[in-house]
Every structure is written in structure tokens, then in C-alpha cells.
Amino acid sequence: MDTNYYKNNLLNRFLYYVSFDTQSKPNAKSSPSSIGQMKLAKYLQKELIDLGLQKVEVNKHSVVTAYLPSNRPALSHTIGFIAHLDTSPECSGKNVKPEVIENYRGGDIALGIGEEFISPVYYPFMHQLIGKTLIVTDGNTLLGADNKAGIAEIMTALEIIQKEKLPHCNIRIAFTPDEEIGLGMQYFPLADFPCDWAYTIDGGEVGELEYENFNAATAKVYFSGRSIHTGYAKDKMVNALTLACDFHQGFPKDEVPEKTEGKEGFFHLEHFAGDIEKAELHYLIRDFDLKSFDQRKQFVLDWTAKFNAEKGLKIPVECVIYESYKNMYEVVQQTPQAISIAEKAMDLCGINVIHKPIRGGTDGAFLSEKGLPCPNIFTGGYNFHSKHELISLEGMEKAVEVITEIVKFKKM
Ligand SMILES: [Zn+2]
Structure with missing residues (x-):
């Protein structure tokens, strides 16, 4: 040859x-x-x-x-x-x-x-x-x-x-x-x-x-607020952006792409947009292990439920999970x-x-x-x-x- x-x-x-x-x-x-x-x-x-x-x-x-x-x-x-x-x-x-x-x-x-x-x-x-x-x-x-x-x-x-x-x-x-x-x-x-x-x-x-390879999903979380002139806002305004910031604080700080490698999974906040009335966060959810992948998805749903219960919001936070690949x-x-x-x-x-x-x-x-x-x-x-x-x-x-x-x- x-x-x-x-x-x-x-x-x-x-x-x-x-x-x-x-x-x-x-x-x-x-x-x-x-x-x-x-x-x-x-x-x-x-x-x-x-x-x-x-x-x-x-x-x-x-x-x-x-x-x-x-x-x-x-x-x-x-x-x-x-x-x-x-x-x-x-x-x-x-x-x-x-x-x-x-x-x-x-x-x-x-x-x-x-x-x-x-x-x-x-x-x-x-x-x-x-x-x-x-x-x-x-x-x-x-x-x-x-x-x-x-x-x-x-x-x-x-x-x-x-x-x-x-x-x-x-x-x-x-x-x-x-x-x-x-x-x-x-x-x-x-x-x-x-x-x-x-x-x-x-x-x-x-x-x-x-x-x-990773199991992958995206969680999209939607926040609704109420806009009122800032001069009269006391006890009336609900700021969707503040809600979104508070919500994000509930995630584990070290389980992010910039702090993980090898077979470690993560939550990745990849998109944050909104104003007083409406805000949304998108999280990429990644894990090699199917069981802990499911746990991660469940974590986001559970945290949403807990957040809603704590805040007692008129319009509750909504979370939708989209599957990407396995x-x-x-x-x-x-x-x-x-x-x-x-x-x-x-x-x-x-x-x-x-x-x-x-x-x-x-x-x-x-x-x-x-x-x-x-x-x-x-x-x-x-x-x-x-x-x-x-x-x-x-x-x-x-x-x-x-x-x-x-x-x-x-x-x-
Ligand atoms: Zn290629």
C-alpha cells in the first residue's frame, strides 16, 4: 500500500x-x-x-x-x-x-x-x-x-x-x-x-x-410585578426585577460552569431580561448522571413553589422546563x-x-x-x-x- x-x-x-x-x-x-x-x-x-x-x-x-x-x-x-x-x-x-x-x-x-x-x-x-x-x-x-x-x-x-x-x-x-x-x-x-x-x-x-455527554434542559422562570410611580410606591409596587434577583439567590453558588469540570453538573443563568412589570430568567441545567439531573430539575420546581409560598405573590412565579438532550x-x-x-x-x-x-x-x-x-x-x-x-x-x-x-x- x-x-x-x-x-x-x-x-x-x-x-x-x-x-x-x-x-x-x-x-x-x-x-x-x-x-x-x-x-x-x-x-x-x-x-x-x-x-x-x-x-x-x-x-x-x-x-x-x-x-x-x-x-x-x-x-x-x-x-x-x-x-x-x-x-x-x-x-x-x-x-x-x-x-x-x-x-x-x-x-x-x-x-x-x-x-x-x-x-x-x-x-x-x-x-x-x-x-x-x-x-x-x-x-x-x-x-x-x-x-x-x-x-x-x-x-x-x-x-x-x-x-x-x-x-x-x-x-x-x-x-x-x-x-x-x-x-x-x-x-x-x-x-x-x-x-x-x-x-x-x-x-x-x-x-x-x-x-x-450531559443530560440537558432549560428552565425558564417568569416573574410578574406591578409598576407604580416611585413617589407613591410604598406598599404597592412589586418589582419583577427584584423578585428575579431574590429568586436567583436560592441557587447553589458553586454549581455553575465557571466552578465545575469533569463530570460535575451545574445550573447556569444564561439570560436575564425584564423591567418592573415583567422579568424572566433562563437557566441551563446540566448533569451526566440521570438521577441527579432529575433532582436538579426538581430543585428548580421546588424552589419556585417555596418562593411563591414565602412571597405570597398575587401573580405567582411560573417555571417551565424544556428538555434539550440526553x-x-x-x-x-x-x-x-x-x-x-x-x-x-x-x-x-x-x-x-x-x-x-x-x-x-x-x-x-x-x-x-x-x-x-x-x-x-x-x-x-x-x-x-x-x-x-x-x-x-x-x-x-x-x-x-x-x-x-x-x-x-x-x-x-
Ligand atoms: Zn464539530
Whole structure:
């Protein structure tokens, strides 16, 4: 196998994909939120057809799907691989001008004309990348490794599987829009994507294997007041803003995102708006453990009831809880091979597996909740959503290798 040939193809694919401006637009009502995502989807459709995949389709929401039937009778199960087309709205993804640094010598890297730089002083992980080929930005945009590295890795794995005639199970591919704005999964054709399990290739450093994420809900709390001229307000005015401030004092002070890490949950006051007559607070509720997640929701409801009883308000405070997403582990643990096969594949590739709980949600969490277990695998990238985003070509090669190994294992 000519590994240099595939390494070059991997690099060229990646560099070409990041030339598409696929930034998603916040507050969009439907997918794709930007035309660039459809352009990239159409291009990938052509490439998948050229690679010999079947049932290659792009729906009107820019979801690309494709199928590669197994070439061994013993490998009759189906594994899906998923990556997203869009880039983050947090940083421009237009006119990305990647720079390739061969044999990184260590030390600072000046980006573009040098107004921005990345340094191992701020990013100690850069020490591990000495000697590698790095791809960085020119300091004006993000790179788009999140998640075009995932797409390039899946595509290159398919190319190797096909050209080298490697043994593989049934494979399903999906490239999806608008992951960054949490919209794309609404349009995912799950019924046409039957898999035993799937992986998103959307993680960070080499070795990351993620299958636990937050349970998430939002509590919206509404306060009603009574406005009276301040000169005559005594015993008459009810200030909704003051009520909201008092209400917030009832929350545990240390259970907030800025004071928690790892598997600790929190309440996060993310929105506070109002005037004398009306006010509202929005809290994000997050916890890995389902039981303590339920307790957190109950806490907000109980505190609302207690607050109402204490204040004796004419119009009581109202609290509504909206569910967001669930910890995928609840579903993934029912298909332990989704984890064990990925671990074995990484082991074969000489990679140390890094288990990290995701302090957020992923498209895989959404799919898991719908019944398709979907852990997340590394891409090899760092500093996503930023001008300082970078990736190593060798890390990307590792992801390709892991994919080609995963599809070789028999399902028990
Ligand atoms: Zn991503």
C-alpha cells in the first residue's frame, strides 16, 4: 500500500474542502442555513459516486448519505460514519487560507503576516506535535478542521478500503448540515440509515473516544410585578426585577460552569431580561448522571413553589422546563461493541485511548436518543471555532487508519 499516495490525497481533500465557505447562520429556521453547505454536499456526492458507493443522495436540506455493502459474508453488520458540513458561526470561515508547516520544529508559529501567532506557552499540546506536518490558518479565519477533517478522513478511508480491497462490513455514510447551530439533525433521514451503531468523526486530539455527554434542559422562570410611580410606591409596587434577583439567590453558588469540570453538573443563568412589570430568567441545567439531573430539575420546581409560598405573590412565579438532550451513554452502553471495537481498532493503530466526558451535546447524542448508538471519535484537530485552529496531518492519518480497522471487526 502506497501510504504516501493516500497521505497526499488526504491532505489535498482537506485543503479543498476548507475552501468552501460553509459557516452556519445562527437563528436560521431551516437547513441548510448557508448555500456553501449545499455546494460542498453536491461536491461530496460526486466524490462518493466516483469512489463506487451506492445510494448516494443529497436531500434538499444538504444531508449527504451513501452506502457501501459488505465484501465478506462474515461481516454482515452495518456501521455508520458521520461528519458535519458546516463551520462555527463564532469565527469567519470565508477565504480560508491554510498554511502547511512540514516538520514542525517547536516554538511559536506566526500566522499569515504575523499579527496572530500560536505558542506552546498557551497551548502546551503543541510540544507533542514536534516533527509533524501541521496545518494552520493565516490568522484571519478558522481552519474548518471541525469538521472537514472528519469528512476528509472518512473519504480517504473509503478510498483505501475500495482501492486496496480491504475486508469491511456494510458501511453507511452521512454528512450533515448545521451541527454548530443544533439544527441539522432535525432533517436526518434516520429511517433510511439503518445501522447497528455509528460514529461521528468530530473529536479533538488523537485517541479521543467520547460516549458520555450531559443530560440537558432549560428552565425558564417568569416573574410578574406591578409598576407604580416611585413617589407613591410604598406598599404597592412589586418589582419583577427584584423578585428575579431574590429568586436567583436560592441557587447553589458553586454549581455553575465557571466552578465545575469533569463530570460535575451545574445550573447556569444564561439570560436575564425584564423591567418592573415583567422579568424572566433562563437557566441551563446540566448533569451526566440521570438521577441527579432529575433532582436538579426538581430543585428548580421546588424552589419556585417555596418562593411563591414565602412571597405570597398575587401573580405567582411560573417555571417551565424544556428538555434539550440526553446523555448518550444511556443508549450506548446497551451496545458495548460500539465502544469496544473502537478501542480495539485504536489499540491496533498504536493509539492510547482517551475517554473524555463531553461537557455539551453532540449530533451523536441526538441520534443515540433516537435509538442509534453514536460515540464520537477524534479527528486530530485542536482549538476549534478559532483563528488558532490547527491539525496535524499525521493525526488525520491515524483517524483514517482507525476507520479502516473498525470496519474489519466481526460483530459478536
Ligand atoms: Zn464539530
